Amino acid sequence: MSVTAAASAIEAAPYASLADQAYHVLRKRLIMLDIPPGAAINEAALAAELGIGRTPVRESLKNLETDHLVVSYPRRGTFATRVDITDLAAISEMRRVLEPLAAQRAAVGATEEQREELRDKARQIRSMSGEDTDNRALMEYDVDVHRLIYRASDNPHLEETLVRLDNLVTRIWCLVLHRMPSVADHIREHVGLLEAIADGDAERASTLAGEHVEHFEASIRAVL
Known part of the structure; x- marks a missing residue:
């Protein structure tokens, strides 16, 4: 998805907050393996691509961790979970x-x-x-x-x-x-x-x- 397309998706999505919108965009990428299992999640790059701040991206990643789609490690970062x-x-x-x-x-x-x-x-x-x-x-x-x-x-x-x-x-x-x-x-x-x-x-x-x-x-x- 291009930066423009991603930003358009964010703007058009009928969600309550930027964090919720980012969550749905990232969730789809994770479940369809557009973000490969084990891949590192770059918060800054995602925020820039989606045209939003890093705070809503970080909030969305916390929810995705609850869904067992990403996992965070202290001092290492956040990664897409492996498919078992x-x-x-x-x-x-x-x-x-x-x-x-x-x-x-x-x-x-x-x-x-x-x-x-x-x-x-x-x-x-x-x-x-x-x-x-x-x-x-x-x-x-x-x-x-x-x-x-x-x-x-x-x-x-x-x-x-x-x-x-x-x-x-x-x-x-x-x-x-x-x-x-x-x-x-x-x-x-x-x-x-x-x-x-x-x-x-x-x-x-x-x-x-x-x-x-x-x-x-x-x-x-x-x-x-």
């Missing part, structure tokens, strides 16, 4: 419980506006051609879908926990992406899930969310 494949089992154990719960809650309590957002995202995915869509775009579809569902669950604590877990599992996915035969098929699984939530079918939404987590873990393990 062995975390997959523990993360999947939690997601198998919480993803179905979020889907069920969303199906029951989503607003009409949220249901239309879910239907619109399902239409976008249904119409896409996997052959013409690069893996980066497909990964961003995946992140968007999960964020929509978590938000529609109307439980900020559940949403916060799932976003953190999804961030970590997305990093694992990005690490092995080049070895996976098909990302598009995994993304297309979201269509039925999104439509079930939008239609208010809580039981089907819960079942599909659980199956989606199982399929994802199996796909990752198949290439390890």
